[in-house]
Amino acid sequence: xxxxxLDKTHDETRQGEAFSPIxxxxxxxxxxxxxxSYGCAMNFADSEVIASILQKENIGCTNQAxxxxxxxxxxxxxxxxxxxxxxxxxxxxxxxxRSNPGLIIGILGCMAERLxxxxxxxxxxxxxxxxxxxxxxxxxxxxxAETGQKAINVLLSRDETYADxxxxxxxxxGINAFVSIMRGCNNMCSFCVVPFTRGRERSRSxxxxxxxxxxxxxxxxxxxxxxxxxxxxxHWRDEETxxxxxxxxxxxxxxxxxxxxxxxxxxxxxxDITDDVLFTMKKYxxxxxxIHLPVQSGSTRMLQMMNRTYSREWYISKVNRIKxxxxxxxxxxxxxxxxxxxxxxDHQESMSLMEYCKxxxxxxxxxxxxPGTLAARRFKDDVPLAIKKRRLQEMxxxxxxxxxxxxxxxxxxxxxxxxxxxxxxxxNEFHGRNDQNKVIxxxxxxxxxxxxVMVKVHDCTPGTLIGNIxx
Ligand code: SAM
Ligand code: SF4
Ligand code: F3S
Numbered sequence: 001x002x003x004x005x006l007d008k009t010h011d012e013t014r015q016g017e018a019f020s021p022i023x024x025x026x027x028x029x030x031x032x033x034x035x036x037s038y039g040c041a042m043n044f045a046d047s048e049v050i051a052s053i054l055q056k057e058n059i060g061c062t063n064q065a066x067x068x069x070x071x072x073x074x075x076x077x078x079x080x081x082x083x084x085x086x087x088x089x090x091x092x093x094x095x096x097x098r099s100n101p102g103l104i105i106g107i108l109g110c111m112a113e114r115l116x117x118x119x120x121x122x123x124x125x126x127x128x129x130x131x132x133x134x135x136x137x138x139x140x141x142x143x144x145a146e147t148g149q150k151a152i153n154v155l156l157s158r159d160e161t162y163a164d165x166x167x168x169x170x171x172x173x174g175i176n177a178f179v180s181i182m183r184g185c186n187n188m189c190s191f192c193v194v195p196f197t198r199g200r201e202r203s204r205s206x207x208x209x210x211x212x213x214x215x216x217x218x219x220x221x222x223x224x225x226x227x228x229x230x231x232x233x234x235h236w237r238d239e240e241t242x243x244x245x246x247x248x249x250x251x252x253x254x255x256x257x258x259x260x261x262x263x264x265x266x267x268x269x270x271x272d273i274t275d276d277v278l279f280t281m282k283k284y285x286x287x288x289x290x291i292h293l294p295v296q297s298g299s300t301r302m303l304q305m306m307n308r309t310y311s312r313e314w315y316i317s318k319v320n321r322i323k324x325x326x327x328x329x330x331x332x333x334x335x336x337x338x339x340x341x342x343x344x345x346d347h348q349e350s351m352s353l354m355e356y357c358k359x360x361x362x363x364x365x366x367x368x369x370x371p372g373t374l375a376a377r378r379f380k381d382d383v384p385l386a387i388k389k390r391r392l393q394e395m396x397x398x399x400x401x402x403x404x405x406x407x408x409x410x411x412x413x414x415x416x417x418x419x420x421x422x423x424x425x426x427x428n429e430f431h432g433r434n435d436q437n438k439v440i441x442x443x444x445x446x447x448x449x450x451x452x453v454m455v456k457v458h459d460c461t462p463g464t465l466i467g468n469i470x471x
Contacts, residue, residue, distance in 0.1 A: 029058050029059055029060030030059075031058070032059065032061065032062040032067060032068050032069055033051075033059050033061060033071070034061075034062050034063065034064065034065045034067075035050065035051070035071075035073075035074060036071075036072070036073050036089070037074040038075050038076045038082065038085070039076025039082065039109065039110065040078075042178075042180060042183075042198075042227055042228075043074050043075075044178060045178040045180045046108075046109065046132060046135070046162075046180075047170060048167030048168055048178075049165050049167050052165050052166055052167055052168045053136060053138055054070075054138065054139070055168060057139045057142075059142075061168075061170065065096055066100075068096075068103070069102065069103065070103070070104045070106065071093055071096065071103065071106070072105075072106045072108055072128075073090065073106070073107050075107055075108065075111035075112060077111045077113075077114045077193050077197055077370065078192075078193060078194070078368075078370075079365065080368045080369075090105065090125045091125070094125070102146075104142060105125075105126045105128070106126060106127065106128030106130060106141075107119055107125070107126045107130075108130045108131075108132075108135070110132065110194070110197035112129045112130055112131050113131035113132060113156070114371075114372075116154045117129065120150040120152060127145045127150065128141055128145045128150075128151045129150075129154060130152070131153065131155065131156065131197075132156075132183070132197065132198055133156050133183070134153035134155055134157075136160075136162075137153045156184075156200070158200055158202060160183070160202075161202055161203070161205070162180070163204045164208065167212075173420055173421050175220075175223060175419075175421070175449060175450050176222075176224075176420060177221050177223070177224050178224075178227050179209060179212055179213060179224050179227065181203065181226045181227060181228050181231060181234055181250065182201060182204055182230075182233075182234055183228075184200045184229070185201055185229040185230055187230060187269065187307075189296070189306055189307050189308060190306050190373060190374035190375040190379075191296075191306055191336065191339060191367060191375045192370070192373060193370040194229055196372055196373070203234050203236040206245040206249075206253065210253050210254065213257055216261075217257050217261045220450060222260060222262060223262040223263075223264065223420075224254065224261065224262070224264070225265060225266060226254065226263065226264070226265040227265075228267070229267060230269045230272060231247055231265050231266065232247050232268050232269060232272035232274065233247070233269070234246065234250055236250070246276065248276035249280075251277070251280050251281075252283075255284040255286050255287050258286075262286050262287075262418055263284070263286060263287045263288065264290065267292050267294060268291055268292060268293050270293055270295065270308075270315050271308075271310050273318065273322075275321070275325070278321070278322060278325040279325065282325055282326055288435045288436070288437065289326050289435045289436055290329065290331075290437040291322060291329060291330070292331075292332045293318070293319070293322075293332070293333060294333050294334035294335075295315050295334070295353065296308055296335060296336050296339075297335070297339065297349070298350035298351070298353025298354070299312065299342070300313070300349075302346050302350075303315075305339065305375070305379065306336075306339060307374065312349065315353075316353070316356060319356075328436065329436070330360045330435075330437050331357065331359055331360060332361035333354075333357065333359050333362050334362070334363045335350060335354070335362060335395060336367050337350070337366050337388055337391035337392045337395060338367045338383035338389075338391055338392070339375070339383070340375055340379035340380060340382060340383070341383075342391075347391045347394075350395065351394065351395065354402065355398070358402045358406065360403060360436065360438070362399045362402075362403075364392055364399065365392070366385075366388035366389055366392045367388060369381040403462060403463070404460075404462040407460040407461070407462060407464075408460060410438065410465055411457050411460055411465075412458075413456075414455065414456045415438075415440065415455055415457065415465075416434065416435065416452055416453075416454055417434055417452065417453055417454075418432050418452055419431075419432045419447060419448065419449050419450060419451050419452075420432045420433065421449055425441075428443060429443055429444060430442060430444050430447070430449075432453075439463065439464050440464070440465040440466070441465075441466055442466070443468060443469070445471070447469065454470045455467040455469055455470070456468055456470050
């Protein structure tokens with residue numbers, strides 16, 4: 001159950017999306033792969049790295065599974081439901097083996113890392129299993145799989161960042177792009193499987209990040225989202241000069257590429273976001289005033305058990321600081337209901353925190369125990385499912401009121417909007433987003449995708465602002 005998906009960056013339950021071969025035009029390949037991606041933006045960005053690795057081997061992308069020699073599923077393990085969905089999808093995809101016995105089916109990403117050889121041996125669902133740090137070995141693994149061997153590489157790395165690989169943009173609107181700036185996570189939140197599926201945190205070279213963002217700008221892209229599980233702990237040391245680049249400095253370097261390039265980032269851990277980051281956001285108009293600041297719970301007792309390393313009060317002071325430095329900043333969050341031992345009082349603390357923060361956007365989930373995590377080893381998953389779901393529903397209902405209020409507050413205001421494409425409902429209208437990440441639809445006039453326009457809002461729905469361009 002999720003609310004108002006305005007921003008795909010944080011939506012871990014994104015359905016599998018098949019990618020279009022936009023880069024294939026005019027080229028012929030001796031084989032084709034079909035890829036579906038699930039999970040967070042980092043997985044989607046990884047699929048673009050994978051496409052680049054395969055294209056170098058003369059394997060082009062197709063968006064028709066029935067025409068593929070190789071079907072790849074880039075997977076997510078964050079909640080049990082995410083894995084169930086992928087298992088179901090793999091069973092469906094196996095039908096293509098009947099018409100194409102040589103077809104190779106591979107599982108990539110977090111579920112591949114978590115379940116390793118089980119998927120090959122016990123469940124016999126796939127021919128190829130490749131973890132997030134092993135994509136460079138895909139070509140040789142594919143060769144192995146083609147000879148009928150079960151091919152697997154789930155080694156995690158301490159230094160792989162795929163820095164030198166230029167991702168092939170898939171399903172792109174040519175305006176917005178994700179740029180991975182780091183991999184892994186060192187935080188060990190007790191509920192979370194990511195440190196196990198993605199390994200230790202490491203930062204990608206700032207030089208390669210800037211080069212990728214410059215290339216994107218020169219190709220016509222107008223917005224980059226810098227991605228990491230915990231972007232504020234970005235820390236890269238140039239071995240040649242000994243200079244260290246922090247996240248605030250990296251963001252500044254990207255912002256300086258051009259005032260026409262918008263910069264967004266995700267995700268910020270409340271414990272790591274610094275005043276430096278906030279002041280850098282204030283200094284540059286093209287760094288968007290929007291922070292995804294997941295809190296997870298409003299109860300300090302829960303936060304301690306979750307190993308989030310901050311209290312309710314500390315988080316509130318961080319939100320206050322953001323509002324002090326960036327009064328117009330949009331703030332969103334992630335919330336979990338029904339974590340181990342959560343009482344009705346704890347739940348009410350989450351509700352009252354939401355009441356205090358009045359988030360513009362919230363991604364809410366009920367707790368799903370993940371094998372091997374600290375919580376699974378230490379605590380009992382003792383809140384009945386019906387209660388987890390009831391609390392989630394209450395939270396979703398409360399957030400709906402807040403997000404609608406936040407939309408209504410914008411009626412009458414004028415925003416700078418980057419045009420991202422046609423509105424889904426009306427081809428005479430464009431859609432774009434304002435600085436605070438809210439979606440706005442408006443009549444096209446004579447503008448085009450990639451232009452910046454000033455839009456005055458005259459109405460809203462709970463998820464969208466509606467306006468007109470002011471010339
Ligand atoms: N790194 C980010 C952070 O620190 O918030 C996001 C991590 S995770 C990919 C996205 C969200 O999934 C988390 O913020 C959390 O709310 C949710 N999540 C993670 N593990 C979960 C679990 N076991 N059950 C339910 N939700 C979970
Ligand atoms: Fe998971 Fe916590 Fe790392 Fe986010 S910061 S990925 S929730 S361990
Ligand atoms: Fe899922 Fe892995 Fe992302 S578990 S949320 S795809 S890091």
